[in-house]
Each structure stands twice: as C-alpha cells, then as structure tokens.
Amino acid sequence: MNLYWLQCGAGGGDSMSMLNMDSPELTELCHEIGMNILWHPSLSNHSATEHEQILEDLLSGKQVLDIFCVEGFVIAGPDGQGGYDLLGARSKLGIVQQLAARARVVIAVGTCAAFGGIGNIGAIDAGGLQFVGDEPGGVLGADYRSGSGLPVLNLPGCPTHYGVLADTLMGLADGQLPELDPQQSPRQWFDMLVHQGCLRNEYHEFRVEEREFGDRGCLFFYRGCRGPLTSGPCNKLLWNRRSSKTNVGVPCVGCTSPNFPQQHPFFQTPNIADVPLELPAGVDRAHYLAYKGMAAASAPERLKKRKNLV
Amino acid sequence: MTTTVRSIKLPFNRVEGDLDVRVEVKDGQVRDAWVSGTMFRGFENMMIGRGPLDGLVITPRICGICSTSHLHAAALALDQLTAVQVPANATRLRNVTQMAEHLQSDMRHLFLMFAVDFSHSCYQSRSFYPQAVQRYAPLKGATAIEVVRQTRRILEIVALIGGQWPHSSFMVPGGIVSVPSNADLRQCRHLVYQFRSWFEERVIGGSLENWAQLKTVTDLDGWCTDAAHRSAELPLLLQIGKELGLDSSGVGHGCYLSCGSLPMPAGEGEAEHLFAAGFMQKGKLRAWDPEQVVEDVSSSWFAGSTVKYPAISETLPQQNKPGAAYSWVKAPRYRSQPAETGPLAELLVAGQPLLTDWVATRGESTLARELARVVRCAELLPVMERWLRQAAGGGSYYLHPGEIESGSGIGFTQASRGALGHWLQIEAGKVAHYQIISPTSWNASPRDEAGVHGPLEAALIGTSIADEDHPIELGHIVRSFDPCLVCAVHTYRNGEPRSRLKIGLLG
Numbered sequence: 001m002n003l004y005w006l007q008c009g010a011g012g013g014d015s016m017s018m019l020n021m022d023s024p025e026l027t028e029l030c031h032e033i034g035m036n037i038l039w040h041p042s043l044s045n046h047s048a049t050e051h052e053q054i055l056e057d058l059l060s061g062k063q064v065l066d067i068f069c070v071e072g073f074v075i076a077g078p079d080g081q082g083g084y085d086l087l088g089a090r091s092k093l094g095i096v097q098q099l100a101a102r103a104r105v106v107i108a109v110g111t112c113a114a115f116g117g118i119g120n121i122g123a124i125d126a127g128g129l130q131f132v133g134d135e136p137g138g139v140l141g142a143d144y145r146s147g148s149g150l151p152v153l154n155l156p157g158c159p160t161h162y163g164v165l166a167d168t169l170m171g172l173a174d175g176q177l178p179e180l181d182p183q184q185s186p187r188q189w190f191d192m193l194v195h196q197g198c199l200r201n202e203y204h205e206f207r208v209e210e211r212e213f214g215d216r217g218c219l220f221f222y223r224g225c226r227g228p229l230t231s232g233p234c235n236k237l238l239w240n241r242r243s244s245k246t247n248v249g250v251p252c253v254g255c256t257s258p259n260f261p262q263q264h265p266f267f268q269t270p271n272i273a274d275v276p277l278e279l280p281a282g283v284d285r286a287h288y289l290a291y292k293g294m295a296a297a298s299a300p301e302r303l304k305k306r307k308n309l310v
Numbered sequence: 311m312t313t314t315v316r317s318i319k320l321p322f323n324r325v326e327g328d329l330d331v332r333v334e335v336k337d338g339q340v341r342d343a344w345v346s347g348t349m350f351r352g353f354e355n356m357m358i359g360r361g362p363l364d365g366l367v368i369t370p371r372i373c374g375i376c377s378t379s380h381l382h383a384a385a386l387a388l389d390q391l392t393a394v395q396v397p398a399n400a401t402r403l404r405n406v407t408q409m410a411e412h413l414q415s416d417m418r419h420l421f422l423m424f425a426v427d428f429s430h431s432c433y434q435s436r437s438f439y440p441q442a443v444q445r446y447a448p449l450k451g452a453t454a455i456e457v458v459r460q461t462r463r464i465l466e467i468v469a470l471i472g473g474q475w476p477h478s479s480f481m482v483p484g485g486i487v488s489v490p491s492n493a494d495l496r497q498c499r500h501l502v503y504q505f506r507s508w509f510e511e512r513v514i515g516g517s518l519e520n521w522a523q524l525k526t527v528t529d530l531d532g533w534c535t536d537a538a539h540r541s542a543e544l545p546l547l548l549q550i551g552k553e554l555g556l557d558s559s560g561v562g563h564g565c566y567l568s569c570g571s572l573p574m575p576a577g578e579g580e581a582e583h584l585f586a587a588g589f590m591q592k593g594k595l596r597a598w599d600p601e602q603v604v605e606d607v608s609s610s611w612f613a614g615s616t617v618k619y620p621a622i623s624e625t626l627p628q629q630n631k632p633g634a635a636y637s638w639v640k641a642p643r644y645r646s647q648p649a650e651t652g653p654l655a656e657l658l659v660a661g662q663p664l665l666t667d668w669v670a671t672r673g674e675s676t677l678a679r680e681l682a683r684v685v686r687c688a689e690l691l692p693v694m695e696r697w698l699r700q701a702a703g704g705g706s707y708y709l710h711p712g713e714i715e716s717g718s719g720i721g722f723t724q725a726s727r728g729a730l731g732h733w734l735q736i737e738a739g740k741v742a743h744y745q746i747i748s749p750t751s752w753n754a755s756p757r758d759e760a761g762v763h764g765p766l767e768a769a770l771i772g773t774s775i776a777d778e779d780h781p782i783e784l785g786h787i788v789r790s791f792d793p794c795l796v797c798a799v800h801t802y803r804n805g806e807p808r809s810r811l812k813i814g815l816l817g
Binding site: 010011012013014015016017019020021022025026027030037042043044045047048049118121158159212213214215216234238239240241242243244245246247248249250253255261264265266267268309310 | 356360361362363364366367368371372373374375377418422423426427429430432447448449450454455458459461462465466468469470471472473474475476477478479480482484485486487488489490491497707708710779780782
C-alpha cells in the first residue's frame with residue numbers, strides 16, 4: 001500500500017500530530033502494514049526533480065495510488081483556478097482533483113482539509129475536499145467517489161488525532177472500508193462526544209460549573225467548553241498518551257466541528273437564564289432546565305467546595 | 311560551469327510553508343538571491359473583532375511545530391495588557407512546556423530535516439554515505455526512528471501540563487488553567503530523565519556534566535575524537551559538515567537578535583530571562599529595545615507606509631504593488647539592520663562560551679547553526695529538571711486577571727526558531743489590532759528600503775554550486791535557518807502574481 005501526502009493551506013499541525021503516533025509508532029506502522037510513503041513534504045528527502053517524477057507517474061497512472069492524504073484547506077482562487085497556491089507550475093487545486101481521480105482512497109487529514117477550517121474565515125475561495133463548513137460540495141464536489149467507492153474520508157480535528165489516522169490506515173491495509181457518519185468521518189471514532197470520558201464529568205452531572213480558570217469543575221455553562229456539543233475521541237484516546245484539554249481545564253474549542261473556528265468569542269458560553277444557549281443534540285430545553293436545577297440541588301459539598309483532588 | 315548568469319530553481323520541502331528561493335548563478339557561484347514567501351494566509355486580519363482571549367486559540371494554529379511558543383507569546387501579551395503578576399510556578403510550567411517543544415523541534419529539525427540530506431544518493435560516492443543512510447534515511451534510519459520516538463515522548467510533558475500537543479490553549483493571562491498534581495510533575499521529570507539519557511548516550515555521547523565543561527572549539531574537538539563519544543551523532547555530523555564545507559558556508563550579515571528566552575519566575579534571581587535578550591552586531595552586544603523593531607514593506611506585497619511600527623502597523627495586502635515587491639514576508643529590521651535569529655543567535659547573545667568561541671575562531675556558518683541546536687538542548691535539560699522540582703507541591707498556578715475591556719500588550723518569546731513577538735490591542739472587549747513578527751520573518755525577510763538583503767538571502771550569496779540542477783549546497787544553508795513560512799506569512803486572501811515563476815516547492 002502506498003501513500004502520497006499533499007500539504008495545502010496548512011500550518012503542518014496534522015503532520016506533527018502524525019509523528020506523535022504511539023501504538024503503533026509511525027515507523028512501526030509503515031513496516032507493520034507494508035505502507036510505502038511515496039512522498040511526505042516534511043519527511044521525504046527526494047530532490048525536486050525526483051518528486052516531480054513521482055507526481056508525474058501518479059498523475060499518468062503509471063504508478064498506482066492507494067492512499068492520497070490532503071492536509072490543509074484547498075485554495076480555489078482566483079477565478080476557481082487555484083493559482084494562489086502552486087506546486088511548481090501546477091496549482092495544488094489541480095493536483096488534488098487529478099490525484100483524487102486516481103486514488104483508491106482519499107483522506108482529508110484535519111479540519112481544514114475536511115471542512116475548510118481556518119480557510120473559511122477569509123475570502124481566497126478556500127474550502128475542504130467535499131465540504132465548506134457544513135455545506136456539502138467543496139473542491140471535489142459532493143458526488144465525488146474514490147476508486148474504492150468511498151467519498152473522501154474525513155478525519156477532522158485541529159490537529160487530527162494521530163490514533164484515528166493510524167487506525168484508519170491499518171483498517172484500509174486490511175481492506176476494510178470504515179463506516180462513515182453524515183460528515184464522512186469514521187463512526188468508530190466520531191460517534192462519541194469529547195465530553196464522554198472527561199475527568200470533570202461528575203462536576204458536570206451536579207452542575208458544579210466554573211466561572212473562572214484554574215479550578216476543577218465543569219467548563220460548559222460559563223467558560224465556553226464545547227465538549228458536550230462536539231464529536232471526537234479526545235477523552236477516549238487521550239492526547240500524547242497522557243491527557244486532554246478538558247481534563248486539564250482547557251475548554252474544548254470544538255476543533256473537529258465543520259464550523260470551527262467559531263465566530264463567537266472562545267471561553268465564553270452564550271447563556272439564557274444561566275443555561276447554555278446551545279444544548280447537546282436532541283436534548284429538550286425544558287427537561288434540561290429541570291434536570292440541571294435538581295442536579296445543582298443535589299450536588300454534594302465535596303464537589304461544591306472543590307474538596308476532591310481531581 | 312556556465313559563464314552566463316542563470317536563474318535557478320530551488321526545491322524546498324522540509325520547511326513549513328511555501329518558500330521560493332531564486333538565485334542568480336555565474337560561474338557556478340551564487341551572485342544574488344531572492345527569498346520569497348508566496349502564500350499569505352492572513353491570521354492577523356482574522357483576529358480583528360474577535361474575543362479578547364481568541365489569540366490563545368487561533369495563533370497557536372499558525373504553526374504545528376511551535377504552537378506552544380505562539381501560545382506563550384499570546385499569553386504574555388495578555389499578561390502585560392492586564393498587568394497581572396503571573397505566579398512563579400505558572401511561569402516555570404509555561405517554560406517547561408515550551409522547552410519540551412524546543413527539544414522536539416531542535417532534534418526533529420537536526421535529524422529529520424537537516425541530516426536526512428546526507429542520506430541522499432547525490433552523496434553516494436562519499437565515505438560517510440553508507441553510515442548516513444543507515445542512520446538518517448527517512449523513517450527507516452536507525453537514528454531517525456529513535457528521534458521520532460524520543461521527540462514524541464518528550465512532548466508528553468505538554469499534554470500532562472497543558473492537555474495536548476500541538477495546539478492547546480492552557481496558558482491564559484494570569485498563569486495556566488491546570489493544577490498539575492505532584493504525580494503529574496514526577497511523570498514530567500521522568501520524561502526529562504528519559505530524554506536526557508538518550509541525548510547523552512546517542513546525541514553527544516557523554517554526560518551533560520562533562521559536556522558543560524566544554525568552553526572552546528579545542529575542547530569540542532577533543533570531545534569528538536575521544537573514543538568514548540565517537541559513535542554518537544554529534545561527532546559524525548560535525549565530521550560530515552566539515553567534509554562538505556558547511557563550517558564555512560552560509561555566512562550572513564553577522565547580526566544576531568534574541569528577544570530573551572524563557573522569563574525567569576518571580577522571585578528567582580535578578581535576570582529577566584534564562585537566556586538574555588540583546589542585539590549583536592559583528593561581535594558587539596547591545597541591549598534589547600523593543601522600540602527599535604520596525605517592519606519594512608518596500609519589497610513586500612503590502613500597501614501603506616514603507617516602514618511601520620508593529621504596535622500600530624496595519625496589514626494591507628496589495629497583490630499588484632508597483633515596483634520591486636517579491637514576497638508576502640515583511641522585512642523586520644532592528645535599528646534599521648537585518649538580524650538573524652534562532653538558536654545560534656539566542657546563545658551567542660546569551661554569551662554561551664562554546665558557541666561564542668566557535669564563531670570567534672571559525673566564523674558563523676551553516677554548521678554553527680546546527681551545532682547551536684545541540685548546545686541548546688544540553689542547556690535546557692538541567693533547567694527543566696530544576697523547574698519541575700520547584701513547581702511541585704501545589705501552590706498557585708493562576709491569578710484571576712480581571713475583566714479584559716481595553717488596553718495593549720506585547721508578548722515576546724524565543725520560539726524554537728528565534729524571536730517571536732505578538733502585538734495586541736483590545737478595545738471594548740474585542741481585538742482591535744494584532745500583529746505578529748515571527749522568527750522566519752526576520753530570517754527569510756526580503757530586501758528593505760535601503761536594498762539590504764535579508765539574512766537568508768545574504769547567507770546564500772557567494773555559495774559555490776557543483777550541480778545547478780540539484781544545488782544541495784543551497785539546501786543545507788536554507789535548512790540551517792529552519793524556515794517556517796507558515797509563521798512568516800500568516801495570511802490573507804491573495805496570492806502571488808501569476809506571472810512569477812514559483813520555484814520553491816511545497817508547504
């Protein structure tokens with residue numbers, strides 16, 4: 001199985017996350033599943049001429065392309081020609097479109113490649129591969145299917161979790177195509193909330209909510225935490241084998257969401273009557289108010305007084 | 311060899327972002343150079359009108375390699391704006407996470423992005439080639455595999471204290487959000503111990519205590535020829551570097567800038583930083599004065615006055631600017647001078663003896679920049695151990711800074727690649743101005759109003775090239791600056807003029 005990696009409008013965070021793979025490590029993964037990285041811009045040592053040849057062979061079909069990874073938003077401007085972001089004489093937009101037509105599987109690595117992410121804020125006509133925000137379309141169009149019959153596999157996150165990337169590649173090497181959710185992300189990893197597994201869950205249950213940083217309570221009601229509203233495995237897989245933002249007290253910023261980054265200020269929760277305006281999917285507001293009122297009333301002192309060490 | 315002047319194409323992967331380098335070559339020698347950033351992503355303009363803490367979320371995402379440094383600069387700007395006194399232990403832990411990021415960046419750069427070139431087939435006739443392939447081949451070399459593993463582990467420190475790496479937002483005005491337990495800090499110390507053991511055995515070949523005794527190049531030469539250290543990486547890298555002439559290539563202006571690395575915790579001595587700030591010109595050190603920083607846009611695709619002060623300057627892209635503009639990178643200047651920044655500059659300004667002696671006796675060079683990355687790791691590790699011990703035992707990691715309504719602040723830090731500044735202004739609870747000058751803006755800057763080249767351009771001029779179709783000599787020089795164009799060019803919605811040949815590769 002071979003892989004070609006293209007960076008478009010990106011800061012390289014997903015590539016850096018990839019280097020953090022731990023089980024298996026990236027170097028082990030390549031060996032274990034027989035994955036040959038034809039080109040990765042941060043890791044390969046081919047000369048420009050050699051890279052040109054690799055690209056040429058992929059574009060002409062002389063070399064089969066199993067996995068095509070795209071990192072970063074794709075710039076279509078100006079005039080839909082992609083001239084704002086070039087690789088040699090080619091636009092990256094053109095390369096994305098042509099390699100997608102050849103690839104057995106296309107993976108959008110990170111929120112920018114999946115949904116446009118940071119690229120959506122401005123006006124360079126940038127977007128994700130099959131979405132712009134939560135609107136289907138993107139630079140490949142909603143109807144695109146790769147050689148395997150799958151649409152683009154979206155692995156959102158800023159950065160994407162290396163464990164999700166590793167597992168996706170391991171599954172593909174086995175010939176298993178993942179089951180996808182409506183946003184084309186593997187259900188295996190995105191059919192859960194960031195909230196699930198957070199160490200602050202007991203505070204959340206009893207509505208022990210922080211208005212300030214630096215304490216142990218829940219950050220959902222006042223500090224803008226989007227953990228209960230955001231899909232992702234942060235608190236199942238943890239980060240760098242150790243922890244997660246919400247565990248240490250950083251409110252979730254919703255970085256896997258199609259609409260990341262939000263326009264509303266981070267670390268502030270829009271409220272109505274002291275209850276978040278935005279509630280978890282499918283939750284009835286009246287019932288939620290009643291539940292939270294009772295939860296707060298039954299909160300134990302050990303939580304209210306932050307007597308626990310965690 | 312040609313006798314005609316020829317512009318040649320330079321490939322640049324293994325830099326972050328889109329880097330174009332054009333050189334004019336005559337008789338196999340570089341006569342002139344133009345370094346351009348070719349994509350403008352526009353982070354600063356994105357910040358306008360946003361919430362007061364949004365810089366803590368948005369700016370780390372400028373760059374995946376130094377996101378903790380951007381976070382630190384953003385937090386320091388907010389600290390200054392709110393005039394909050396950051397608790398000493400919060401400063402220690404902010405620093406420790408940034409130091410872990412430096413260790414990661416220095417080692418990944420040195421081996422995965424710089425030494426990996428020695429395993430390219432263009433060197434197959436060299437005696438070092440088989441060993442270079444065995445050690446540095448991409449993802450396969452024995453050392454490359456070790457570096458991936460060790461850098462991954464040391465970053466666990468950032469996750470223990472800040473939740474994740476890259477792209478956390480755990481530093482906030484007034485300290486850090488987390489309350490690490492003693493168990494967490496013991497784990498951090500274990501990770502430092504583990505990294506240190508590897509670094510001592512594999513990178514330098516001996517203990518940090520003995521290494522700290524090296525004050526001169528003669529000491530270093532003795533260290534490298536000592537049978538006990540010879541199988542480690544540093545002796546081999548220095549040997550290859552000398553064989554390829556990297557100890558004399560890449561000579562720039564000789565102007566070095568550091569805005570001060572790692573703020574000292576409150577109450578810990580008189581010094582402001584672990585590595586002092588300063589500007590060094592031809593060996594002469596001057597005090598650091600932030601007021602002396604300007605951004606020159608004579609050769610950049612921006613409108614407005616030619617020279618701007620970052621606290622008030624605007625970022626107005628102008629794609630079809632008349633004249634000789636050729637880059638989306640602005641040209642920061644200090645006392646009207648271009649300045650190189652990075653680990654070498656940081657340690658020279660701080661007076662680190664070994665590097666000071668190296669530059670005094672052998673001059674600045676491509677190889678000196680790489681040596682500085684090893685020296686910096688050796689300097690940082692014992693301090694990380696100390697700060698982690700001191701930070702244990704609870705205490706305060708956060709002081710509430712009060713509501714943020716308006717004001718301005720500047721955050722300076724030394725990112726892995728050099729001087730980083732965030733200039734912030736908030737009005738009516740919203741960001742009114744955000745300006746960033748990143749290390750690569752200094753290093754990869756274009757010509758200024760006076761026509762003076764940027765540091766990287768200057769370092770390329772005069773280089774002899776063996777094969778114009780694969781000018782790997784220039785590759786070594788460019789990579790010794792570890793350019794990060796995603797940091798340098800931030801953003802906007804305009805591209806390069808389409809008439810320009812884009813000669814660099816990749817981002």
